Amino acid sequence: MMVLAGLAVLTASRLGLMLWQWERVAATGIAGTMLLQGLRVDLIQLGLLVLPALLLAPLLATAPGWRLWRRLTWLWAVAGVTVLVFMELATPAFIGEYDTRPNRLFVEYLRYPQEVLSMVWLGFRAHLLAGLAATALAAWAMLRLMRPWLAVERRGRHWQLWLSWPFVFLLAAITIRSTTDHRPANPALFALTTDPMVNSLILNSTWSVAHAIYNLKHESGSSEIYGKMPVEEMLALTLGGRGQADAGLRPVTLPEAGLPTLTRLEPTRPRVRPLNLVIVLEESLGATFAASLGGLPVTPELEKLKEQGWWFEQMYATGTRSVRGIEAVVTGFLPTPAQSVVKLSLSQTGFFSLAELLARQGYHTEFIYGGESHFDNMRSFFKGNGFQRIVDQNDYPAPVFKGSWGVSDEDLFARTHEELSRHHAAGKPFFTLVFTSSNHSPFEFPDGRIALHDADKATENNAVKYADYALGRFFEQARASDYWQDTVFLVVADHDIRVRGDSLVPVERFHIPALILGGDIEPRRIRTVASQVDLPVTLLSLMGIAAEHPMIGRDLTRAAADEPGRAMMQYEQNYAWMEGERVVVLRPDQAPAHGRYDPQRKRLENGAAPDDGDELARRALAHALLPAWLYREQRYRLPETTAAARLAQAAND
Incomplete structure (x- = not known):
């Protein structure tokens, strides 16, 4: 009964979802x-x-334990079908937000019940109430359907059960494995189209989430789903070309065992007194909201600011989550299919960050946020890796506005201006990360600040326009302040608001605005393809910081105007490596897919592998494997001693 009811529920749900998304389903031709x-x-x-019930059968489905067995299987069947119903009911809202069935995000968000419940109640109240009511109705219906089972008496002999049980178990095992290949079926086996959302409809949501939970324990070797490569070849492909002409980096020749990516940055702008650094990480501000990048006209303040500094026309995020943006911008670490290092256990201390590097050079380092800093494990990661002070929602005594995710952006920037003014007055260099x-969602902000773009207030376009308004006010204050001339500012998005599309990797939704300004930064257009991981290296060079670091990002102050550039994008379990307009996509247990990205049409077109397609795919694989290896081996860090101390030691030796 559980199997039959479950098949009915899951099939009906899949049919409904396919009809809802029929335009994209029909485009694949494989309904x-x-x-x-x-x-x-x-x-x-x-x-x-x-x-589970089948494994207990030989022990309990006999005369002494029959009544217990009957009750347990009754409860198990009811609970199992109820869970299936609940997960399928939660699916449409999740697809609407993330363009895929529930996956690991569904589990990760459960760690933050206050923020998530507030967001769901305010933004998805109708979905929530309807889903809970339908789930309760399904549980009641299953209870009624299974009630006759409670009166069934045992029939047959014990030996009949024990003889038949191995065949039933074998049938279940074959059903679960679902293939005679050397590996059991997994979601990659059902990736039949280039549209990831359509592929997810082939699955069911319970299995999708269960498989994501199972994969969490394999995170240290997560990138190996794309293939394997000898460590020597991986390092040669990722670090071999890092000379002055390529990235402005000089490999450190001083003895430092175990840190293969450690390099010495000689800044292009050496300074007697290096500049301060402020990074403004903008939530969900994709290129879709910047008119000059082909988006909507809802960021007029950013459009003005771009005339005052370095404006990146082809900057790409490394992922689709805020912690992925933090990972890239603050640590320069490349993405993997695993969680961001902000949340992984081996990176909570002793992991490289700009804060750690700058703290060693006498900078005051701090993180300023309007919400609760423990969200996404940010507080733990920052405190363990160089950030000396954290300001979060509990540190705003009288905010102008407070919503589900904390105080408003204008409160955030007002506090930031106060902190920067205080640091400058004290004469201490500072690095401040503002998020x-x-x-x-649910897009809450004060009334009366902006002319609404959409008629309904609580929309993403209006929220972006408000965020832009707050950003513009902050830079008006900053430009008139004493700290302006001594500070480099970076404004960059963590990711786009909803990353979705019908290609293996929707490259156009990884396109984000980025702007460097302040100090003596002159206006410039940077047209090369660039990644978030290039920004921390570039910032250090502009600040005038000479330092050792393990980052492999490019120093864009040295990039030639016609350099094609490169970017990497992690999209669920697909990994895109883009060099200029050429793209190779790595997929679990499948051959690499090749294509070409048209930045004007904002479209990734699939195509045949180029003549050097194998080399391109090997470079992509090397860059996908490197971060997982560095994390697992704990080799992405600063050395314990300085270069001068190591030189002295080498001389003594």
């Missing part, structure tokens, strides 16, 4: 195959649900 393969996935899931939050 029938989706239903057939979806049935296969559902049988895998139901086989997994059957397994905005007003542009986050």
Whole structure:
């Protein structure tokens, strides 16, 4: 009964989702195959649900334990189908937000019930109430359906059960494995199209989440889903070309065992007194909201500011989550299919960050946020890796406005201006990371600040326009302040607001605005393809910081105007490596896919592998494997001693 009811629920849900997304489903031309393969996935899931009860059968489904067995299986069947119903009911809202079925994000958000419940209640109240009511109705219906089972008496002999049980178990095992290949079925097996959202419809949401949870324990070797490579070759492909002409980096020749990426940066702008640094990480501010990048006209203040500094026309985020943006901009670490290092256990202390580097050079380092800094494990990661002070929502005594995700951006920037003025007055160099939050669902912000772009106030376009308003006010204050001339500012997005599309990796939704200004930064257009991981190296060079660091990003102060550049993008379990307009996409257990990205049409077109396609794919694989290896081996850090101390030691030796 559980299997039959489960098949009915999952099939009906899949049909409904396919009809809802019919335009994209029809474009693939495999609707029938989706239903057939979806049935296969559902049988895998139901086989997994059957397994616990099946394993207990030889012990309990006999005369002494029959009544206990009957009650347990009754409860198990009701609970199992109820969970399936709940997950399918949660799916449409999740797809609407993330363009995929529930996955690891569904689990990660459970760690932050206050923020998430507030967001869901304010932004998805109708979905929540309807889903809970429908789940309760499904549980009641399953209770009624299974009630006759409670009166069934045991039939047959014990030996009949024990003889038949191995065959039933074998059938369940075959159903769960679902293939005779050397590896059991996994979500990659059902990636039948270039549209990741359509591929996710083939799955069911319970299995999607369960598989994501299972994969969490393999995070240290996560990138190996794309293939393997000898460490020597990986290092040669990722570090071999890092000379002055390529990235403005000189490999450190001083003895430092175990830190293969350690390099010495000689700044292009040496200064007697290096500049301060302020990074403004803007929540969900994709290129879709910047008119000059082909987006909507909802960031007029940013459009004005771009005339005052370095404006990056082809900057790409490394991922789709805020912690991925923090990882790239603050540590220069490349993305992996695993969680960001902000949340992983081996990187909570002793992991490289700009804060650690600058703190060693006498800078005051701080993180200023309008929400609760423990969200996404930020507080723990920052405190363990060089940030000396954290300001969060509890440190605003009388905010102008407070929403689900903390105080408003204008409160955030007012506090930031106060802190920067105080640091400058004290004569101490500073590095301040500012993370905005007003542009986050359910899009709450004060009234009367902006002329609304949309009629309804609580929309992403209005929230972006408000965030832009607050940013503009801050830079008006900053430009008139004493600290302006001594400070380099970076304004960059963590990611776009909703990364979705019908290509293997929607490159156009990784496109983000980035701007460096302040101090003596002259206006410039940077047209080369660039990644968030290039920004920390570039900032250090502009600040006048000569230092050792393990980052492999490019110093864009040395980039030639016609240099094609490169960027890497982690999209769920797909990894895109882009050199100029050429793109190779690595996929789990599948051959690399090649294509060309048209920045004017904002479209990734699939194509045949170029003549050097194998070399391109090997470079991509090396860069995908490197960060997982560095994390696992704990080799992405600063040396314990300075270069001068090591020189002295070498001389003594």
